[in-house]
Amino acid sequence: MSVLEIKDLHVSVETDQGTKQILRGVNLTINEGEIHAIMGPNGSGKSTLAYTIAGHPKYHVDSGSILLDGEEVTTMTVDQRARAGLFLAMQYPVEIPGVTVTNFLRTAKTAIDGEAPAIRTWIKDVRESMSRLRMDKSFAERNVNEGFSGGEKKRNEILQLELLKPRFAVLDETDSGLDVDALKIVSEGVNRAKENTGLGLLLITHYTRILRYITPDFVHVFVDGRIAEQGGPELADRLEDEGYDRFLTESNVG
């Protein structure tokens, strides 16, 4: 069974005002098939954690480690991590002018599998995934994320999640900017990916809304660069009622 372990992770970023510490000792273990939700206020470092797992060059790991089945991830290049089975659905997916969705998906699939997918089944898989995510066929020939609405970009992320079949995926605010119909469609996509591949999920969110459709096994409250509290799904309900004030006060005092 696969496991992703984050151990005492400290991360900083270079800013105009100098080095800024963002993550201050994150500990988290995700087993294959588990769904972990991370909730926390703006600026607490949730995206930083996501980007650090994916290997964004801006984020510097000062100490600690990320292990995928015991193998150190932090020394891998971005593409090596993806090929090792990690996936990040981004909060703000990037536009790639002149590269069609079709070409992009095939190139990514080939890179991850180490060989080109069998053409017939691949085309069928892409078409079916797109239709289940209610993405019009025409998206296949459009440039990646170019001119996509916020919701369309998020669907395109989940399309990749379904097709690339990672072992662990981090979904960074995939729910934000989605209306309720889109939220259901996207959530179904995530649940389907989990059923089909048994991947482990780290679901970053601001609101409990998405947790009505994707049931977490664990909920972590993220404050000031670390996990302040963890529990089961009931913790999400409590956060919905009480907000983050309790934790913010604690962290200010501490």
Next chain:
Amino acid sequence: MSAAPTPTHVSPTQESAVTPTVPTTEAMPTEEQHGIKEHSDGRFGFVPVQTRSGRFKSVNVADFAPVTGREAVWKLSPVAKFTDLTAGDLDGSTYQVDSTPSADVTVAWVDRTDPRIGTAGAPEERAAANAWTSFEQALAITVGGEEAKEITVSRAHLGSAPRGAHTIIEAKPFSQAVVILENVGEARLTENVEIILGDSANLTVVTLQEWNDGAVHLANHFATIGRDARLKHIVVSLGGSIVRVNPSVRLAGSGSDTELLGLYFADAGQHLEQQVYVNHDAPNSRSRVTYKGALQGKGARTVWIGDVLIGRQAAGTDSYEQNRNLVLTEGTRADSIPNLEIETGDIKGAGHASATGRFDDEQLFYLQSRGITEEEARRLVVRGFLIEIVQQIGSPALEDRLQAAIEAELRGTEEK
């Protein structure tokens, strides 16, 4: 809209290569930006010393002073490297031309007395005048018939002695064709190409420079476009040491239309230049200029100058020009200079954009986060950047070939 026809001049300059890929100059066709009532750069009423149309012209080389490199047309070119073409004697004899068979298109050598010669334009600098003075016969590509067709005219055996040449491409009224001028092999060439579109003609001219490494090629294309005619003109410069192709297009008939496209890929030590001039000289004409370039390797150098003149009689003009450069390595230089001159207030729109930037790190990160290696991600991004031009050529076979040529250029990146 009404306003006094005071000439205005806009001439922002962007050089080199360290800014991110954001437009540094952007002007969408809105009423405020016609340059008359209020101009975005605030230089209302500034009268340039000389308008673009007022430049000295002559077909006689002796009328031009020796080139110093300080002239407006030469100041960004390595003039010392081709004094043979600006000041020396040129071989003006005919040369081997290969063309694909095409119904209703004739390719023939014609005398200097051919009445079409000199109808599309005249040299504004010494190398062009030298070619005009020297050529013995002109190569005439004459397009008739109303059916769509394609012809490729190739030059592969020009040799390395300095040469002057003259070409006429005439599209008769109501004709349509894609004419591909293919240039390979050795060359030290200065030449003029006259492109003449009869009323309602629809012509695409692609000039493809895939010269050998040492080649020097200075070309001036002069086009005149008749009533309701349409010219698509595409400059693709990939190979050669110094390649300078300057298209100059006069929208002479009302309702005339031109799409000027360019694609260039400069490697180490290469100088690729294009000075584009669009002269809106009739009512309701339209122009779109889009040039895109990539630079890689030490000393890779590109120049793009885009002059647009909207003349007094060009009411209802719709014009937009843009140049974008993607810098792939250190040690390159890209100049990008759009100029817009407006002599009438009564236009639909006029704007320009120019940007030179590096790879977008976020794009590379996104691609890599999907397992794609850094090299492949770079290739995808550059290919995506240049493909916009390739896709507009309108010749599937040539589009495929250019895609392959761009791939080859990109493979060159990794070898260096």
